[in-house]
Amino acid sequence: MNTLLLIILIIIVLEFLLELILDLLNLKARKQPIPTILSDVYPPDRYKQQQSYKVETTHFSLFQNSISTLAIALVLYFGLLGTLHGWLAEFNFGDIVTTLIFFAIVGFVGWITSLPFSVWGTFVIEEKYGFNKTTKRLFVVDSIKSLLISFIIGGGILAIVTWVYHLTQEWFWIIALGIMLVFSLLANALYSRVIVPLFNKQQPLQEGELLNAIKDFGQRIGFPVGKVFVIDGSKRSTKANAYFTGFGSNRRVVLYDTLIEKMSTEEIVAVLAHEVGHYRKHHIWINFGLGAVQSAIILYLFGWLAQSSALSIALGFESANEPVFHLSLLAFGLLFSPIETILGVFTNRLSRTMEYQADAFAAKHNQGKGLISGLKQLSAENLSNLTPHPMYVLVNYSHPTLLQRINRINGE
Ligand SMILES: [Zn+2]
Structure with a gap:
C-alpha cells in the first residue's frame, strides 16, 4: 500500500478518535452539579430537556461522523478519486474545466449524502425540542439556493485559482493569497446586501x-x-x-x-455593547490579519508539496507522471487537517480572549448586569451546556463558557 495513503488514512482515524473522546468526556461532564450562580438559568424540567437534547445531538453527530469517516476511508482506500480523474481526463476538457467538473461531482456527492442527516437534524431533533420553524418547502428552497451559491462562488474562485496554478507554479501561492484576501474583503462588505437577502428579510x-x-x-x-x-x-x-x-x-x-x-x-443594549466592544478593539481586523497569515502558510506549503505527483498517486491516480491539481489539493487538505486542528486550539483560545475583552468593554460601560442576564437568557433559549468538559472547551469553544464569562464580568 502507498505510504502517503496510509498516513492519510491514519490521520482520518485519529481525528475521528479525538472527536469521539472529546464527545464522551463532554457527555460525562454534563452530570456535574450546576454552579450556584447559574442555578436560575433553567427551571428544573427545562434542564432535564437540555440534558436530553445534548445527549441526542451528540449521539447523532457521532453517528454521522462514523458514517462519513468510513465512507471517506473507503473512497480513498479504493482510489476512487483517482479513478474519477482518470475517467474525466479521457474527455480532454482541458485543465481548468476538468478541475471544475471534478469538484462539482465530488461536491455534489458530498451534498447529497449529507442531506438525509440534515433533514433528520432539522425535522426530527430540532423539531422535537421546539426549535424548528423551517417548513419542508423552505428547506428545499434553502438547500437549492445554497447549492447554487456554492457552485457559482466556489466555482468562480476555483476557476481563477486553477488558472493561476497552471500559469505559474512559482508565484502561485502569493497570487492565490491575493485573490483570497480580496475576495474575503468583498464578501464581508457585500454579505448583508447580497447574500443575506437571498435567505432573509x-x-x-x-x-x-x-x-x-x-x-x-x-x-x-x-x-x-x-x-x-x-x-x-x-x-x-x-x-x-x-x-x-x-x-x-x-x-x-x-x-x-x-x-x-x-x-x-x-x-x-448590553448584548449590543458587547458587539461594539469587538468593533472598538479591532477584532475584525485582527482576525482578518491572522487569517491572512494562516492562508499564506497553507498556500506556500501547498505550492511546495503540489510540485510532486506523489499526492495524486496517493489518491489513486497511479499513472500520474505529473501532479494533478485537484487531486493534490484534496490530498493536501487531508494531510494538513491535524495541523489545522492544532491551529484551531490557538485560534479558539484567541477568540475566547476577544470575547472576554468585548464583555469587559460592555461592563466598563455599565452594561455588566444586563449582559449577565442577557447571556443567561440566550443560553436558556438555545439550550446551551452549563458544564462542558474543559478539554472540549479547549479544542472546540470559540466563546468562554457561561460560568467563565459571568465570573469575569463580576471581576472574579
Ligand atoms: Zn462576541
Missing part, C-alpha cells in the same frame, strides 16, 4: 423604546451605531442571535427578531 428597526435606547447608548460612548436592522430569524428557528457586519459607512447592527421577542431592552 431585513428591515430597519422601528422607532420606539429599543431604538432610542440603542441610539442613547451609542451617543453616551461616542460610537454612532449606524443602521440597526431586524432579521426574520424566526422563519427557520427559535434560536436567537445578534451581530455586527460590514465596515465604515456600510456598518450595520443586525438583531434577530427572536432576540427582540425574548429579551428586555436593557439586555439587548
Whole structure:
C-alpha cells in the first residue's frame, strides 16, 4: 500500500478518535452539579430537556461522523478519486474545466449524502425540542439556493485559482493569497446586501423604546451605531442571535427578531455593547490579519508539496507522471487537517480572549448586569451546556463558557 495513503488514512482515524473522546468526556461532564450562580438559568424540567437534547445531538453527530469517516476511508482506500480523474481526463476538457467538473461531482456527492442527516437534524431533533420553524418547502428552497451559491462562488474562485496554478507554479501561492484576501474583503462588505437577502428579510428597526435606547447608548460612548436592522430569524428557528457586519459607512447592527421577542431592552443594549466592544478593539481586523497569515502558510506549503505527483498517486491516480491539481489539493487538505486542528486550539483560545475583552468593554460601560442576564437568557433559549468538559472547551469553544464569562464580568 502507498505510504502517503496510509498516513492519510491514519490521520482520518485519529481525528475521528479525538472527536469521539472529546464527545464522551463532554457527555460525562454534563452530570456535574450546576454552579450556584447559574442555578436560575433553567427551571428544573427545562434542564432535564437540555440534558436530553445534548445527549441526542451528540449521539447523532457521532453517528454521522462514523458514517462519513468510513465512507471517506473507503473512497480513498479504493482510489476512487483517482479513478474519477482518470475517467474525466479521457474527455480532454482541458485543465481548468476538468478541475471544475471534478469538484462539482465530488461536491455534489458530498451534498447529497449529507442531506438525509440534515433533514433528520432539522425535522426530527430540532423539531422535537421546539426549535424548528423551517417548513419542508423552505428547506428545499434553502438547500437549492445554497447549492447554487456554492457552485457559482466556489466555482468562480476555483476557476481563477486553477488558472493561476497552471500559469505559474512559482508565484502561485502569493497570487492565490491575493485573490483570497480580496475576495474575503468583498464578501464581508457585500454579505448583508447580497447574500443575506437571498435567505432573509431585513428591515430597519422601528422607532420606539429599543431604538432610542440603542441610539442613547451609542451617543453616551461616542460610537454612532449606524443602521440597526431586524432579521426574520424566526422563519427557520427559535434560536436567537445578534451581530455586527460590514465596515465604515456600510456598518450595520443586525438583531434577530427572536432576540427582540425574548429579551428586555436593557439586555439587548448590553448584548449590543458587547458587539461594539469587538468593533472598538479591532477584532475584525485582527482576525482578518491572522487569517491572512494562516492562508499564506497553507498556500506556500501547498505550492511546495503540489510540485510532486506523489499526492495524486496517493489518491489513486497511479499513472500520474505529473501532479494533478485537484487531486493534490484534496490530498493536501487531508494531510494538513491535524495541523489545522492544532491551529484551531490557538485560534479558539484567541477568540475566547476577544470575547472576554468585548464583555469587559460592555461592563466598563455599565452594561455588566444586563449582559449577565442577557447571556443567561440566550443560553436558556438555545439550550446551551452549563458544564462542558474543559478539554472540549479547549479544542472546540470559540466563546468562554457561561460560568467563565459571568465570573469575569463580576471581576472574579
Ligand atoms: Zn462576541
